[in-house]
Amino acid sequence: MLNYISAEWYKLRRTKGIFVAFGVLLLLIAVLFIPSAWVMIPSLEVYAGTYIVALLLGFFLAPIFAVRAFDDQYGRQTMKNEVVFRIPRCRIYLGKLIFGGLLGTGAAFLVLGFYLVMCILSGGMAEENALLYMDLCVRGTLQVLPLWLASLSLAFLLQVAVRNSGGAVAVNYLLLLFGTPIAVMSSTGEAAGSHFLNFMTRWFFVAPYWNFYNTMGIGGSGFSGMVGSWLVGLGWVLATTLIGLGILSRREIN
Numbered sequence: 453m454l455n456y457i458s459a460e461w462y463k464l465r466r467t468k469g470i471f472v473a474f475g476v477l478l479l480l481i482a483v484l485f486i487p488s489a490w491v492m493i494p495s496l497e498v499y500a501g502t503y504i505v506a507l508l509l510g511f512f513l514a515p516i517f518a519v520r521a522f523d524d525q526y527g528r529q530t531m532k533n534e535v536v537f538r539i540p541r542c543r544i545y546l547g548k549l550i551f552g553g554l555l556g557t558g559a560a561f562l563v564l565g566f567y568l569v570m571c572i573l574s575g576g577m578a579e580e581n582a583l584l585y586m587d588l589c590v591r592g593t594l595q596v597l598p599l600w601l602a603s604l605s606l607a608f609l610l611q612v613a614v615r616n617s618g619g620a621v622a623v624n625y626l627l628l629l630f631g632t633p634i635a636v637m638s639s640t641g642e643a644a645g646s647h648f649l650n651f652m653t654r655w656f657f658v659a660p661y662w663n664f665y666n667t668m669g670i671g672g673s674g675f676s677g678m679v680g681s682w683l684v685g686l687g688w689v690l691a692t693t694l695i696g697l698g699i700l701s702r703r704e705i706n
Contacts, residue, residue, distance in 0.1 A: 456539070456547035457554070460521065464555070466560055478566055485570045494513055499571055500585035504592050504664075510600040511632065513656060514556055515607035515624050521552030522611040529624040532705045541700050549608050549693065560600065564593045594677050595664050602657035603628070605689040612625060613702075636662040642675025659686045 464470065468540040484502065494502075525531035534544055568586060607624045614620035634649070653659055660681040 453543060453547055453550070457551045460548060460551040463523070470516075474562075477563070481563065481567060482570060485574050496574075496585045498573060498706075499574075500588050501568075503567055503589045507592055507596045507661065508632075508658075510560065510596060511603045511661075512625070514603040514630060515621065515628075516567045516609060517552045517556040517559070518604045518607035519617065519621060520615070521555070522582045522608060523546045523548075524617040526615045527617055529544070533646050535705050538588055542697060543610065545697050549605065549696075552604055552608060556600065556604055557597065560593060560597060564589065591678070592664060595681045596661050598689070599657045599661055600685075602685045602688035602692075605692040605696075606657075609699075612696045613699050614627070615655040615705055631656055632658050635659045655684060655687075657685060662683050 466526075484499070523530070535541070568589065571586065606627070607620075607685065610620040610624050611617060614623065631652060634652045635656040637653075664681070
């Protein structure tokens with residue numbers, strides 16, 4: 453498995469697009485720390501709040517890493533080469549999924565580190581409760597990370613299930629655009645009026661993020677806490693992985 457993941461990393465290094473895109477993302481983050489980008493000079497509390505809100509974007513960025521990991525194997529007709537060389541389909545699926553997860557996790561922590569460094573360089577550490585706000589950003593990232601992995605795992609499942617990579621991406625973002633507003637509109641832990649809404653507001657992988665955002669990480673309990681977030685996120689990863697493995701094991705590779 454390690455050799456397979458290393459091979460995926462080697463292929464990634466030969467393409468510069470994702471590195472350029474990541475550099476642009478860091479540049480956009482740096483722009484936030486230019487005082488003229490704000491109506492008034494922001495405090496560290498504002499920067500922390502902005503970061504927590506921006507964590508929602510991770511659900512929409514995670515599928516990009518899944519698409520890059522799968523690399524349109526059906527369209528390029530490259531998966532048949534791996535099958536011909538008798539690489540187990542289980543290793544193909546898990547290897548690419550783990551690679552995408554590691555790549556996305558590494559990117560997430562680089563963004564977090566860059567953001568915290570920019571907060572320090574902006575003089576925010578001199579403010580009252582600075583450590584509290586910095587801790588909020590770190591805990592927010594750790595709590596949302598498994599939910600981002602759930603989004604990535606769902607995206608990877610769709611890449612495997614749908615032969616057209618573009619079609620899989622379209623379905624993926626339609627699900628996110630449709631499911632996210634439903635999940636966040638009443639994620640309060642109270643019973644909703646239907647089983648569907650109960651599922652979306654408690655078990656859809658976006659719901660634990662909204663609970664964290666509502667409490668800003670303070671006083672959260674149950675499924676608004678760290679443990680609940682990891683349980684929901686890893687539950688989605690496990691379920692989508694099992695479904696994906698079942699689909700790929702029966703898929704005819706031409």
